[in-house]
Amino acid sequence: MGYLRVFTLRDGREKAIIVEPWRLFKEEMNVLGIKDSDAF
Numbered sequence: 001m002g003y004l005r006v007f008t009l010r011d012g013r014e015k016a017i018i019v020e021p022w023r024l025f026k027e028e029m030n031v032l033g034i035k036d037s038d039a040f
Helices: 025-032
Strands: 003-008 014-019
Touching: 014 025
Parallel strands: none
Antiparallel strands: 003 014
């Protein structure tokens, strides 16, 4: 079971993703199509 991570996108929307323990957070963002510049 992974852990839930919530962050706010630049347009004000919140995005929650579940990061699997065997996958890096960056990889999880890539799978979802989220770039570093989209979140702050």
